[in-house]
Amino acid sequence: xxxxxxxLENKYFFVNPKxxxxxxxxSKTQDFVNEQNNITTDxxxxxxTSGGTSVxxxxxxxxxxxxxxxxxxxxxxxxxxxxxxxxxxxxxRQFSLQPFNRHFNKSINTSFLDYFDTNxxxxxxxxxxxxxxKKLSETYKDNLLILPFTTVNxxxxxxxxxxxxxxxxxxxxxxxxxxxxxxxxxxxxxxHKIQSRAEFQKESEKHLDDTGKLVLDLDPVPKFLRxxxxxxxxxxxxxxxxxxxxPELLIAKxxxxxxxYNHQLVIGNLLHSRNREVMIxxxxxxxxxxxxxxxxxxxxTCIEELIVDEITKTHDFWMQSWK
Ligand code: PMT
Numbered sequence: 001x002x003x004x005x006x007x008l009e010n011k012y013f014f015v016n017p018k019x020x021x022x023x024x025x026x027s028k029t030q031d032f033v034n035e036q037n038n039i040t041t042d043x044x045x046x047x048x049t050s051g052g053t054s055v056x057x058x059x060x061x062x063x064x065x066x067x068x069x070x071x072x073x074x075x076x077x078x079x080x081x082x083x084x085x086x087x088x089x090x091x092x093r094q095f096s097l098q099p100f101n102r103h104f105n106k107s108i109n110t111s112f113l114d115y116f117d118t119n120x121x122x123x124x125x126x127x128x129x130x131x132x133x134k135k136l137s138e139t140y141k142d143n144l145l146i147l148p149f150t151t152v153n154x155x156x157x158x159x160x161x162x163x164x165x166x167x168x169x170x171x172x173x174x175x176x177x178x179x180x181x182x183x184x185x186x187x188x189x190x191x192h193k194i195q196s197r198a199e200f201q202k203e204s205e206k207h208l209d210d211t212g213k214l215v216l217d218l219d220p221v222p223k224f225l226r227x228x229x230x231x232x233x234x235x236x237x238x239x240x241x242x243x244x245x246x247p248e249l250l251i252a253k254x255x256x257x258x259x260x261y262n263h264q265l266v267i268g269n270l271l272h273s274r275n276r277e278v279m280i281x282x283x284x285x286x287x288x289x290x291x292x293x294x295x296x297x298x299x300x301t302c303i304e305e306l307i308v309d310e311i312t313k314t315h316d317f318w319m320q321s322w323k
Contacts, residue, residue, distance in 0.1 A: 008222040012156065016186045019154045025147055026161050029089065032145040033165055044170050044315070046086045047162055049177035050074020051093025053152035057184060057216070062193045064151075067178035070106065071096030072275065073241075073304065074176040080308035081174075082140040089166070091158055093177070094148035100137040103129065152180040156224055163232035169322050171236040172315055173228065178243060182218035229263045237318050238263035239311060245271045251288055254281045264318065267307065275303060280310065 019025075033045070051074060052067030075097040078090045082099070090099060097106055104115065104126075115126050122130055147162075149155040155177065163173070190205045198208050209215050229238055242257055244250045247270055254268040258281060268279035268288070276298070281288040291306040 008220075009224065009227050012222050012224075013160070016153050016156075018157045019149075019151075022157055022161060025158055026165070028145060028147065029162050029165050032087070032089065035142075042170065044086045044172075044312075045089070045166060045168075046078075046081045046172040046174055047089045047091060047166060048074050048078045048081065048174045049091045049155070049159070050078070051096035051149075052178040053093065053155045053180045054150055055152055055180045055183045055218075056189065058193055059186075059189050059191045060193065065180065065182075067180055068271070069093070069096065069176075069178035071098070072102065072106065073269075074174075075099050075102040076302050076304040077174060077176060077308055078144070079136075080304050081172075081312070082143055084308060084312045086172075086312070087143045087145075089145045089147065089162060091147045091149060091155070091162065091177070094150050098146060099140075099144065100133045103133055152183050152221060153186075155179065156221075159224065159228070160232055163228055163236075167233045167235050169235055169237075169319050171233070172311065173233055173236055173238045174311070175225070175238070175240045179221070181221055183221050184217075185219050188217065188219075223261075225257075225261045225263065229261050237265075237315050239265045239267060242266055242268040243271065243274070244268070250279060251281075254279065254288065258283060265311070265314065278303060278307060280307075282314065 050069070051071040052069035054067070055065040057063045057065065071092055074090065074092060076099075078088045078099040081088050088099075092098065104110075105112070115122055115130070117123050147158065149158055166173075190207065192205070194205075194207050194214065195201050196208075196214075198212065201208060207214055207216075225238075225240055238261075240257060240261070240263060242250065242254045244253055250268045250270060254266040257266050262283070264283050266281045268281065269277075275293075277290055277292040279288045279290050291303065291310065293301065293303050293306070
């Protein structure tokens with residue numbers, strides 16, 4: 001029997017057109033998967049989603065709503081998965097942080113040109129770190145496929161297309177992207193820039209009320225985690241993230257996500273402590289546990305090292321259980 005959720009999910013891809021570059025994304029993913037021969041060997045693969053999705057308010061987009069995410073969680077986790085021998089598909093918000101490069105464009109004190117002296121040479125104090133990351137990125141370049149998205153619609157079409165190509169026990173879906181919960185469906189999206197003065201509004205595109213306030217009418221984005229778990233990637237291990245700002249809600253919301261979607265693991269984090277601690281809740285486990293950076297190791301390691309270490313062990317165990 002179809003539920004209201006099913007109907008919304010099925011309707012979504014009829015109403016909202018696919019991004020122009022989708023066929024190219026599919027063929028790059030196919031080549032990457034075939035090259036790795038991933039589905040038939042013991043190679044392990046992970047799809048890491050990263051960064052925030054945007055919600056355009058106009059088709060020719062001038063204004064949009066955004067979701068917070070620098071891309072640190074995703075980019076840093078992608079590095080850790082590569083170190084663990086995984087092939088990584090990195091589906092990220094265009095211009096957000098990327099593996100290895102992230103070390104040089106996340107500082108508010110250092111811009112790109114600050115790395116060079118007036119002769120264009122790399123300043124000695126940065127050289128060692130740059131060479132180290134350059135070497136790592138070269139070492140892992142054949143194991144890393146970098147794909148972009150911008151809008152929530154790009155993200156959902158890409159996720160579905162990639163998921164059906166990867167659906168295997170060897171694959172992890174590590175959904176760290178911050179996905180919008182509300183959007184404007186394509187058939188309700190104004191074609192042109194929304195006018196701020198009533199006299200320039202077309203009758204067919206009225207968005208200001210009588211007092212001149214902009215009134216937005218956003219639909220809920222269907223929860224595609226359900227489709228991913230039940231259909232698109234029903235053979236893979238699926239890890240979702242839960243972001244909250246109220247500590248009292250985090251554990252309850254993570255539990256609710258596992259109950260609703262029946263996937264393998266939820267990683268919960270709070271906005272302001274997300275780089276230092278996360279909560280892990282696995283299916284069939286009674287209780288959540290926390291991973292934390294101590295003051296001692298905060299400088300030398302990152303929380304994603306702890307997360308990915310635990311995830312990859314769980315994945316090994318999980319794959320064994322299917323043999
Ligand atoms: O990039 P950083 O700055 O390092 O920040 C990392 C992070 C805080 C963004 C990351 O750790 C994180 O928590 N990402 C998930 C944020 C999020 O979208 O949370 P949510 O509670 O809205 O969604 C929970 C899950 O449901 C997500 O895994 C998402 O893929 C899924 N979802 C969400 C909305 C939707 N319509 N459909 C979904 O399936």
